[in-house]
Amino acid sequence: MIAKVAIENLTYPADALFDYEVPAELEGALRPGCRVVVPFGGGNRRRQGMVMALAEHSELASLKRVQRLVDETPVLSEELLGLVGFCKRRWFCTYFDAIKAILPTGSRVRLREYAVPTGEPYSGDDTLARELIALAQSSGRLDLEKLRKERSEPIDSALAELLQAGALRRVSDVRRNASDMTRLAARLAVSHEEADAYVRDCRANAAKHEKVLDILKGCESVPVTELCYLSGVSKSVVDTLARRQIIELHTLELLRRPYREKTRGGDREPIRLSAGQHSVLEGLWALCAGGRPEAALLHGVTGSGKTEVYISLIDRVIAAGRNVIVLVPEIALTPQLTDRFYSRYGERVAVLHSALSVGERYDEWKRLKNGEASIAVGTRSAIFAPLDNVGLIVVDEEQEGSYKSENSPRYHARDVAKYRAVKNGALLLLASATPSVESYMSAKLGRYHLFTLSERYGGSTLPEVLIADMREDLAKGETSAIGETLAAELRFCLKRGEQAVLFLNRRGYNTFVGCRACGEVRTCPNCSIAMTYHSRNGLLMCHYCGHSEELSDVCPVCGSRGMRHLGTGTQRVEEQLAELFPTARVCRMDLDTTSYKSSHEKLLGAFRDGEYDILLGTQMVTKGLDMPNVTLVGVLSADAMLFVEDYRAAERTFMQLTQVVGRAGRAGKRGYAVIQTYCPDNRVIELARRQDYEGFFEEEILFRKNMIYPPYCDICHIMFTGADEGGVREAAKRFHTALADEFRRTQAANIILFAPAPPPIAKISQKYRQRILLKCRDDKKLRQTLDKMLCNFYNNRENRGVSIYVDINPNL
Ligand SMILES: Nc1ncnc2c1ncn2[C@@H]1O[C@H](COP(=O)(O)OP(=O)(O)OP(=O)(O)O)[C@@H](O)[C@H]1O
Numbered sequence: 001m002i003a004k005v006a007i008e009n010l011t012y013p014a015d016a017l018f019d020y021e022v023p024a025e026l027e028g029a030l031r032p033g034c035r036v037v038v039p040f041g042g043g044n045r046r047r048q049g050m051v052m053a054l055a056e057h058s059e060l061a062s063l064k065r066v067q068r069l070v071d072e073t074p075v076l077s078e079e080l081l082g083l084v085g086f087c088k089r090r091w092f093c094t095y096f097d098a099i100k101a102i103l104p105t106g107s108r109v110r111l112r113e114y115a116v117p118t119g120e121p122y123s124g125d126d127t128l129a130r131e132l133i134a135l136a137q138s139s140g141r142l143d144l145e146k147l148r149k150e151r152s153e154p155i156d157s158a159l160a161e162l163l164q165a166g167a168l169r170r171v172s173d174v175r176r177n178a179s180d181m182t183r184l185a186a187r188l189a190v191s192h193e194e195a196d197a198y199v200r201d202c203r204a205n206a207a208k209h210e211k212v213l214d215i216l217k218g219c220e221s222v223p224v225t226e227l228c229y230l231s232g233v234s235k236s237v238v239d240t241l242a243r244r245q246i247i248e249l250h251t252l253e254l255l256r257r258p259y260r261e262k263t264r265g266g267d268r269e270p271i272r273l274s275a276g277q278h279s280v281l282e283g284l285w286a287l288c289a290g291g292r293p294e295a296a297l298l299h300g301v302t303g304s305g306k307t308e309v310y311i312s313l314i315d316r317v318i319a320a321g322r323n324v325i326v327l328v329p330e331i332a333l334t335p336q337l338t339d340r341f342y343s344r345y346g347e348r349v350a351v352l353h354s355a356l357s358v359g360e361r362y363d364e365w366k367r368l369k370n371g372e373a374s375i376a377v378g379t380r381s382a383i384f385a386p387l388d389n390v391g392l393i394v395v396d397e398e399q400e401g402s403y404k405s406e407n408s409p410r411y412h413a414r415d416v417a418k419y420r421a422v423k424n425g426a427l428l429l430l431a432s433a434t435p436s437v438e439s440y441m442s443a444k445l446g447r448y449h450l451f452t453l454s455e456r457y458g459g460s461t462l463p464e465v466l467i468a469d470m471r472e473d474l475a476k477g478e479t480s481a482i483g484e485t486l487a488a489e490l491r492f493c494l495k496r497g498e499q500a501v502l503f504l505n506r507r508g509y510n511t512f513v514g515c516r517a518c519g520e521v522r523t524c525p526n527c528s529i530a531m532t533y534h535s536r537n538g539l540l541m542c543h544y545c546g547h548s549e550e551l552s553d554v555c556p557v558c559g560s561r562g563m564r565h566l567g568t569g570t571q572r573v574e575e576q577l578a579e580l581f582p583t584a585r586v587c588r589m590d591l592d593t594t595s596y597k598s599s600h601e602k603l604l605g606a607f608r609d610g611e612y613d614i615l616l617g618t619q620m621v622t623k624g625l626d627m628p629n630v631t632l633v634g635v636l637s638a639d640a641m642l643f644v645e646d647y648r649a650a651e652r653t654f655m656q657l658t659q660v661v662g663r664a665g666r667a668g669k670r671g672y673a674v675i676q677t678y679c680p681d682n683r684v685i686e687l688a689r690r691q692d693y694e695g696f697f698e699e700e701i702l703f704r705k706n707m708i709y710p711p712y713c714d715i716c717h718i719m720f721t722g723a724d725e726g727g728v729r730e731a732a733k734r735f736h737t738a739l740a741d742e743f744r745r746t747q748a749a750n751i752i753l754f755a756p757a758p759p760p761i762a763k764i765s766q767k768y769r770q771r772i773l774l775k776c777r778d779d780k781k782l783r784q785t786l787d788k789m790l791c792n793f794y795n796n797r798e799n800r801g802v803s804i805y806v807d808i809n810p811n812l
């Protein structure tokens with residue numbers, strides 16, 4: 001039997017499947033999806049591997065053997081193994097990059113290699129070898145990884161000599177990132193009658209023993225700590241009972257449950273859908289029940305009740321015995337949604353996201369894998385949930401940028417979802433009030449089934465939106481962040497006893513600090529971007545690398561005392577609010593106030609309970625909020641997002657405005673919104689005012705077509721980074737020339753290749769960056785070309801010190 005094994009820590013061009021012989025004693029136990037330890041390379045260093053497949057024969061004459069099996073049962077199913085290969089082909093990563101993305105951190109293992117003395121003497125004359133054997137004999141073993149790091153000279157040939165001579169022997173040790181959590185528990189080892197008899201004959205401490213046994217008579221098994229607590233005895237009593245074989249001790253596997261207190265699961269209320277919701281549900285169920293792969297887009301205006309529709313659909317899928325994956329853009333931002341899931345499905349829900357501890361996440365993963373939970377709810381990586389027989393995959397707010405991974409594998413969760421829907425015969429359901437232009441186009445072309453909810457649930461209407469022309473305020477000498485129109489609406493809203501949400505697309509006290517005299521803007525010394533001032537700690541900080549420095553009013557370039565704040569941040573708005581409405585209770589929510597795990601949830605809860613009148617925040621207030629008493633939304637500046645260099649600027653602006661406006665008036669009360677802008681005539685702002693998605697799409701798709709942007713092409717970034725600016729530039733140039741030649745040679749059509757240039761942020765954490773942009777079709781032929789070029793790049797010694805990666809349809 002031959003195992004085809006993917007090996008960890010290989011470079012991209014070296015990454016392949018390697019054949020290993022399966023020793024007879026592992027046959028049967030060793031299956032695809034199990035991790036193994038194998039000898040690898042010239043020095044036969046031990047490496048971790050993943051068995052991707054088994055085969056009868058190998059084309060190679062002599063094979064190394066699998067040294068050790070790490071997993072008793074496969075950690076990856078056949079479907080997920082297939083996904084590993086899919087990720088590699090689609091996103092130019094190694095097998096192990098993909099495996100690391102798919103497995104939770106807690107389930108990963110680390111390999112440590114040791115060499116131990118065998119007792120056999122070493123009689124050779126290699127001085128390093130002599131030194132090593134002496135060290136091994138005195139300390140019992142050599143930690144090879146540590147040695148390689150510590151010693152300046154290479155140790156491998158000396159090591160090989162000692163192994164050869166039989167003086168040293170290799171051992172490897174596999175360690176898990178998160179251990180399974182176990183507790184010692186006790187149970188009766190005898191019948192109740194025998195236990196009673198034991199107590200009667202007991203000479204010392206009979207009462208104590210009796211208490212312990214009484215508790216155990218009523219339970220299957222009780223953790224020892226609890227047993228001691230309940231009976232008031234010390235552990236030694238329990239030990240005595242165990243020693244006398246009246247009770248037995250065993251280990252109990254415990255699962256860490258992140259939201260244990262919430263999982264009530266009692267909500268069996270039937271959902272009463274509106275006629276519109278009901279017909280969408282029936283349409284979706286018809287697709288789902290067929291068991292064939294399907295894709296649908298649910299486009300419903302804000303507050304139309306998309307969530308209720310897909311929850312009703314989940315009910316049916318679960319009742320049919322199939323499993324469900326629900327993706328949300330950002331768990332911390334959607335506490336209401338997770339609460340909804342817990343109260344409806346209780347223990348059958350497992351939540352996967354990055355704010356959980358490694359152990360918690362690992363245990364949620366295990367509950368999915370062992371079938372205890374059948375609904376995975378989570379952020380991007382939850383798309384890798386270890387579920388079989390998936391019947392439905394929901395991607396909520398499918399346009400969100402957080403579904404795209406910025407690290408290898410640079411996947412989009414929607415693409416992985418498509419793969420899994422096909423393999424499982426599942427329905428992929430994309431839901432949004434503002435679908436991405438790409439998805440809506442696919443729906444229009446009939447590639448996705450399109451479902452629409454054009455009205456709000458329960459007869460609420462969409463908010464009435466006012467555009468506040470900030471130029472008028474400016475002409476009057478008003479520079480406050482809250483203009484006259486918004487101030488007036490806020491006053492009305494507070495008077496009505498209702499709540500308002502104010503949205504500011506920034507963070508920090510002021511956006512940046514610049515010099516009035518020479519125009520110098522304080523930028524981060526490591527990254528080429530402006531730093532922001534945080535009044536909380538009085539420091540200028542860089543959002544990319546975390547660098548911070550003291551603020552000074554002296555310009556470091558021209559020496560004048562002209563440095564001052566430019567722009568406005570949430571903290572300053574908060575101060576202005578306090579001036580305008582001294583009695584209003586303002587809740588500020590941004591990354592500064594909400595970096596702790598659940599403080600965001602707490603703030604939202606308090607706002608919902610009416611403890612605040614105004615919620616002021618950054619992006620996090622735009623999504624998913626469903627608060628009945630919110631009737632006013634204010635957008636402090638719509639312009640911030642409008643002029644970034646990105647073909648998606650209009651799309652982002654439109655979506656963000658429509659989403660945030662949609663938070664108002666969701667429960668029957670009339671809703672209002674004020675959008676402040678210096679360009680009131682801008683088309684996107686006007687379309688957002690009307691919340692006219694259809695109109696926006698028609699305009700945007702024309703722009704995309706004329707300028708050749710997605711969905712009329714795919715955008716491919718090839719990034720080069722390194723510490724040496726010139727080296728990075730040269731490497732990018734060489735790659736560009738080679739790529740152009742290759743396209744010419746293979747007569748690749750419809751490709752627009754741009755010359756290398758520094759990206760908008762040309763330096764991050766002391767690494768210089770160059771970028772080649774490609775407008776192309778992300779098809780098999782292109783991927784083959786890029787794969788080949790990447791391998792050539794790595795194999796060219798001129799490119800040392802420069803890293804490269806390919807990013808398909810990046811967020812920018
Ligand atoms: N069938 C229903 N029965 C009772 N309440 C409903 C029903 N449908 C929707 N609602 C209520 O209407 C409100 C809006 O619904 P929901 O949050 O699902 O909308 P949405 O389409 O997801 O909105 P958005 O895209 O703005 O987040 C919620 O408070 C929800 O509980």
Ligand SMILES: [Zn+2]
Nearest residue numbers: 524527542545
């Ligand atoms: Zn920085």
